[in-house]
Amino acid sequence: MAKQVPLTCSGHTRPVVDLAFSQKATDGYFMISACKDGKPMLRQGDTGDWVGTFLGHKGAVWAATLNTDATKAATGAADFSANLWDAVNGEVKASFQHKHIVKAVSFSPDCTRLLTGGQEKLVRSFLIEKPNADPDILGNHDSAIKKAIWSNDGKVALTASEDKTIRKWDCGSKQEVQRITLDSAVCDVELSLDGKILLVTHNKDISIYDASTFEKMREFSIPTQVYSASLHPEKKFIVAGGEDFKLYKFDFETLEELDSCKGHFGPVHIVRFSPDGELYASGSEDGTVRLWQTNLGTNYGLWKCINPGDDDSNSTT
Template sequence: MANLRQTPLTCSGHTRPVVNLDFSDITESSYFLISACKDGMPMLRQGDTGDWIGTFVGHKGAVWGVALNNHATRAASGAADFTGKVWDAISGEELYSFQHNHIVKSVNFSKDSVHLSTGSNEKLIRIFDLNKPEAEPDVFSGHTASIRHVLFFRNDTHLISCADDKTMRVWNRSNRQEIQKVVFPFNPNSLEVSKDGTVLTVAYSNKVAFYDAENLTKIREFTIPSPVNSASLHPDKSIFVAGGDDLKVYKYDYQTGSEIESFKGHFGPVHCIKFSPDGELYASGSEDGTLRLWQTTIGKTYGLWKCIEGGSLNDSLTAPKEVQAN
């Protein structure tokens, strides 16, 4: 078999660094991808092709965090304008804007899309009830530095967060109390809960660590050749990908930590990386202002990738039309 070249799909349109991304679950219309960018204009794309669908217009500062609900009917974004916003992902209309007192770095929907969590530079986590948007949010305090990521956890009965105080914490939603904590030697840069809810993936310094989601014991940890900004575990937990300061995206065997392959496609540090819900591709966002979609199995006909003679792949480039949601 010929040695296949990885040809990522390049998604243009942003004008500043891409710092966060999120996939929906698989819907009747495949799945979707949202990106957060310092240009303040989160973009929605078709997940398997990268085709631009629309841009959510309304923030007045860099967008740091984004999320899609499972069905891709709602989007959320957190920004430097001290707001967390919820959008209709079909019409592009802004539905709610929740005021904070500092930069909102992280947003996440509950499984039923009824609640939105936010993490901010106020060191606080909030949960907003989208059925009662005027109500005061539940507030969780305990972190001693800016919060990087907060996710609904354990079938939405808990939250999990990581922050610049070198900790990862689990919170009980019913009493808003912290119940578990892991301390790292460096600030954790990314946090992901596996598709089946059993494994946590954390990137910090030049390490990718995996934790048991129930008892927070470390399962394994591997060293990457570069400072790592983000890592993601494949839905079947066979491989993981990582990206960081050396501009490369890396693929590793989850059991052994052996490097399978690495690719250079970005022209700046990789800030975020994540597998699609079907595991067929992973997306990366970079300082260079682009998103790139990479095939998990090189040479497979999938999305815009067509297998052709000679074992190489055709290049595809997607660019947005006018960046304005309908």
């Protein structure tokens, strides 16, 4: 196999700690990145071309996500707020105040609610159309919350914490209904596109759980502390990255290591597959986002990346 050279998306000035893709829409799909420089960026997902920078947070941005069609964005930051953005014009539509750092944000499938978590240890669900209303409190962890995601039907929420647990919350009763307890703090969780599999990274391990029963199906290790992993939308591969700067690719069925690539100059904090599965993105301590082709093709050399210039405009049009 040819050695892969990733497409590098520059522009951030500090570590990139989170990123997310939208689903495919009329204009393709998009990618948002969260960075400790406090300036999350929106890019065209398949090329990395810069679209705009969201300006408004007054501290490091720890989490970022897009709704299905990339018309809305949400971010969580060290300024104790979770912001809702119009992803078309870059304007802040609402700011949901917290009492500590927000490290996890997630849109409900119908984009009516925003799930948040962070240093406060509380799991909150805000009604997007009524930003001044008190949020639903679904429960709390014993330590900081690192990730928060919705089930595909929007009836339950899942949160992962430094307290070594992943918890499932019923949004109707506002009660914890299931729990996974690990032997080390959770670094990352991801729900498969069909909502059936939960991918969990912790220590040097990647664990595969049944998302409905929370039963562990399989588990394997990589040679380094793993910070993030992502499952191909058609369940063909798992990609992962961590402390040793490398990206690893595994066959989902056999868990055989298929490839490992080094392109970053710092630990890899986050990795996610695009919605079509043709590429995956990684964010690193080195301040860059890099795009990797899932399968090297003849058009790889045609990729280009337009990076943000000196324009301070927050318009994404």
